[in-house]
Structure formats: structure tokens, C-alpha cells
Amino acid sequence: MDEKLPPPNPEEQEQRLEQERVTRRTFLMNVGIGLNALVVLALATPVVGYLLGPVLRRKNYRDWVTIGNASDFMPGETTLITYRNPFQEPWDGETANIPAYVRCSEDGKYTVFAINCAHLGCPVRWFSESQLFMCPCHGGIYYADGSRASGPPERGLFTYEMKVENGKLMIRAGQLPTLRNRASAAPCPSAGEPKAPAVVTRIESCPSTDRPGTSASTIG
């Protein structure tokens, strides 16, 4: 009784060898793919970091900029000023010149408004006769204190964080004001209405009327 299997014929043997050979080659190919994946991964880290650079550097964007002597701004007047953006590249050209409005109220309190309409960022224009800011894009209108008067904006004008040091008016500038992290913001409360709750005042929407020179910022 011969329990041995018959030896594989040459053809079968060849097939088996072929299968084995392919397995070995497939393995080596997989090693190759794995090596390339590692290389890609190693390369991807700096590339992703490079691409995310604008987000990772966010903390450095804003800086204090002197915009003039505080005494130059007459009480009751709103003045258009320009300053050189603190965060800039040598090839920025004229785009680094940023305009803003300084309002000095009758009692000598300062507010610095961003030029950008709170709706879609177009440059608002000040009309001293009617004491209104008007936006040329979609007709947003603001009162002299920056609160929303009419049109599509859902809030008042953005204000800069500001301070007066040694008689110089300084603002914390550098970043384009947008609605940022909040998808919506309440319009400035008028006299009778309660102030916005503390949770949403991280980005203060209204010029502070009670504390001169320390209005909370919307920009940043």
C-alpha cells in the first residue's frame, strides 16, 4: 500500500513554483510601497505645516500701532486716518496702508472703527453732515457711534482695541475684521436694551461707552 501521493508532474511543480515566486515578489513590492508611504508621510509633515503657516502664526498678527496724538482729534469729530499695517511683507506695496475712523465723542472718549462694513467688508464712508456711515456695496448704514442704522449688516461697525499712552493714541491692529468665529452677532443694544451676555462678548460688537480708551476689540 502506497500512501505516498504521486509526485507532482513537472507542470504542476512549475505552477507551484510560479505561485511561490509571485508571492515573494508581491511581498517585495509591498515593501517598496511601504517605503514610499513612509517617505510621503515624512514629506507631508513639513508640507502640511507650511500650508497651515498662516493659521499657526495667528498669535503674532496683531500689534500696537500709534495713529497720532490723542489731542489731534477734536471732540465731536470723526476723522479718517491711515496707518501702516504692523504685519507686512516687503512686497505688500500700497495694500499695507490701512484706513480707519477715529471718533472723539463730545466728552473726549475715543473709539476707533474699522473701515470695513460689518456686512461684507466694503469700505464705509463717513458723512459728517448727517452723522452717518454709509456703505457703497449693499447700502448698510451706521450711526456716528458705530451702531447699525439700516441695511443688511447684522451688527454695528467693528472697533479696534485701543489705548492712550503718553498722549499718543494707539490701536491694536493687523487683522482684517470679519465676523470671525461667530456665525452671527447681535446688533448693538440701544439704550434701553440689555447688553449682550458675557459669553459672546469675546468679540465685542459695540463701542464701549462707559470706559474710555479700553474698548474691547472686535479685531482678532
Added chain:
Amino acid sequence: MPEYGQAWYKRLYDWLERRLQLEGPIKDAVLHPVPKSTASWWYVFGSASLVLLILQIVTGILLGLVYAPTAADAWTSLQVLNHQLPLGWFLRAMHGWGSNFMVAVVLIHMAQVFLFGAYKFPREFTWILGVFMLLMTLGMAFTGQVLRFDQDAYWGLGIGASIVGRIPLVGGQLVDLMLGGPIINGATLTRFFALHVFIIPGTLLAFTALHVWMVLKLGINEWPMPGRIVRRETYIRDYNHLAHTDGIPFVPGAVWKDLVFSAAVIFAVAFCAGMFGPFGPKGVPDPTIINTVPKPDFFFLWIYTILSFLPPDMETPFILIAPVVGVIILVALPLVAGVGEKSWWRRPVAVFSVMFIAICFGVFTQLGTTTPWSPYMNAWSGAPVPVQFLERRTPLERQGANVLQEKQCRNCHALGGLGGERGPALDSVATRLTEDQLIRQVLLGGGNMPAYGSALSPAETTALVRFLETLHPHYQPPASDASRQVVGQAGVPANSTVQRGGGQAAVH
């Protein structure tokens, strides 16, 4: 073995062909049979889009030889192209008009494909790729507008940043990513340059190759007939049958119409470029020049209009959700409606959708062109009060006309057809509002008008309202408050038929 009896170019061709071996596949592609019905003038828009894409690439590369992608110099380099380099203006005009034509032709192509049911089985993925190609075409149009680095580009970027900034949670980070920094500056322009010149066109070309490949492999959509239903089980067999029994080779049977139309489109682009010249650049991109009225290019005016008409509290949800929903609907369309009727005679909803969208696009674009919602910033000093509104007025009333001008009322209110259109025209305002209502409206505002209470002295208010009171046609009296009259007449209007105490007697 070269045959020496042949002309040199034939021998060169043979030499190359023996090595390239491209003749076979190309012959297969151009000679493949297509249903006779597809050799139609309705089927020329796809090839015209491709030809326009090639035109854009060629003109774009030529402009790239000169354009300086830095915030400080881009505007100047465009001026050099426009005014100093021979025919530089014409190249810029070709590229600009080519872009407008490309968006238009791509949209027509899409509407035609939709109405002819060409997105149905087995061409679903051709449509889905096409949706992304449309988005990339629009992306090219927007980024191209940014590279024309002028005032509109600057403030257009601001609008883009404002929209992106509304995205919850990551809006701020995305704005930084989009602008390449905290604010619109040199870094913004270079990344839009990379998008416009490398990233989007590269992807668009790859997608175009796949799109055309699928058209070749799956065949051109046959002319839809009412009642010829698309079924997954039978369609391919039916299509091949149709193409082979009632078909013609693509070249030259169908291609000649494509060639004629493409030539006409390119000629139209060149004609517009020669006649109307290049687009801009408008003013220098200096943000301190705030006396500007930023407006997007033609194909984005409809968005500009929608952003003006949305109520403030609906705006953010709408502009964040609507585009996503729109893209999802377009992508899902062939997956949901991949079989069934192709003919527009049996698809009324499809036909009306196209008509509705086309009409909305037209109306919104028209409104965006005239922008009746924007104040006319110079109307208060540039649009005088027409003489007929000043004749036979008292000095106080004329003083009121002065107040009307000085306080910028005209920026929103027209008089004699001049002035802003944001508020109602004031030509006959006295017939609509009584004196008390006028005072209330001026001082407290309301109905989208700002309150002027703090900007007007009592004397100015009186003069202004007196003047407004005179604004009514001679045949129509001003509105009056009946209750005041009653008070003035001791409770009974002068011409009343009601007689106090006598009324009862008259009945008997």
C-alpha cells in the same frame, strides 16, 4: 525598410508612427460611429468649452510672461501690458473675454446636457465630473478677477473673507488660510496666483481629460425621443445598435459643426476683445482710497444681489448652506434620476427648473448692474433739486430743500429722477405722509431708514418737513390728518353732513 520613392514627409510620418504607434487609437477615436441624430448644432457646446479652455491656457501663458504677481507691482505690470507692450492690451482682452465666454458656454453646455437627459445611465459620472469642472471654471473666473489686482479685486477679497469668516468654529482660521495671513496683502495675491495658474487649471485639465475620455468610451448621447425609456439592462445594447445601424463616423460626420461653432466662438471672443478692450484694471489696490464702489465681475453680480436682499438673520445660514445644497443636488441628480425618460417633452419639471434658474439669473444680474439698494454717494452734492420743486416756495421751504441736500437725504431718495433709489422717490411724498408722519419718519427713522433725530436741529427739521409738505402734484392735495381737522372745527368737519343734534330730526 524606407521606401525611397515616397515624399520626405511621408517617410518622416512613417518613421515616427512606427515608434509612437498612435495612429490606431486615434483612428478608433475619430472614426467611431455616433448616432446620426447627434450631428446637431445642439451638440457643439462641449467642444466649444474645450476650445475656450485651450484659448485661456494659451493667452494665460502669454500673459504670464509679463505679469508680476506681487501686491506692489501687479497693477503696474497690467498697465504695462495695456499701454506699453505691442498688442498686450489685446491679449489681456482675449483672456478676459475668453473667460466670460467660457463661463457662458459651459453653462449653456450644462443646460443642454440637462434638458437632453444626457446625464442619465451610463453617463452619470461624466455629469458629476462636469459639475466639479463648472465649479473650477467659476473658481478660475473669481481667482482671475483677483489677479487683476485693482480696487475691485481688493474689496472682492474682503467680501470673500467676510463670507468665509461666517463659517462656524473654523471661520477665522479659514480666513487666515484664504488670505495667507491676517489681512489682504502680498501673501494673498501670491496664493491666488498659484491657485489660478497651477492648482485649478491643472485639476481642470485632468478632469477634462477624464470627461472627454468618458464621452469617447460611452458614446455621445443620442437625440432623446419621447417614450424611449433609459433602462440599465437594455440601454447599452440599444445605443450600440443605434450607433451602428443609424450612425455615422464622428469625423467628419459630426465634427464639422463643432469646428464651425468653435471658430465662431473664438472669432466672437476676438471681436469683443478688439471692440471693447481689456477689463480694467480699475483704480490702484490702495485700501486708503475709500471713494470706491466695489462690484464683482458680471458672473458674480447675481450673488451680489442675493446678498443685498437677504434679511440679516437669514444671511449667514443661507450663504453657508445654499451653495452646499446646490452642489449636492447637482451631484446627486444622475444618481437619483439616472433612468427613465430623456425627452424634455416628458420632463416638465426639468424644463421649468432651467427656465426658472435662467430668469432668476437674468433678473438678479440686471439688479446687480443697477444696484438700486446702494446709496448714491455723490447725489447729495451732485444731484441738484430740480427747479420745479423750488418755484413758488417760501424761504423756509427753500431752506428745507437745502437741508434735504446737506443731510445726504438724496443719497437714498430721488427727486425728479435724480438721486439714490434705496428709499422711495420723494416727488409726491406729501400725498403719502401727513406732516406728523413726516416728522416722525425723519426723526425716528424706521422701515430701513436711519433716524435723523440726533443729526437735525429743531429748526432744520421744521424747514425740511415744510419743504417735503410741498412735494405733491398740483392736482392732488397733500395728505392731511382728518382728526386734526375735527379738533380745529370743534369736533365736526366743515363739510360734514352730520348735524349735531339735528340728525335725528332729519330722519323723521
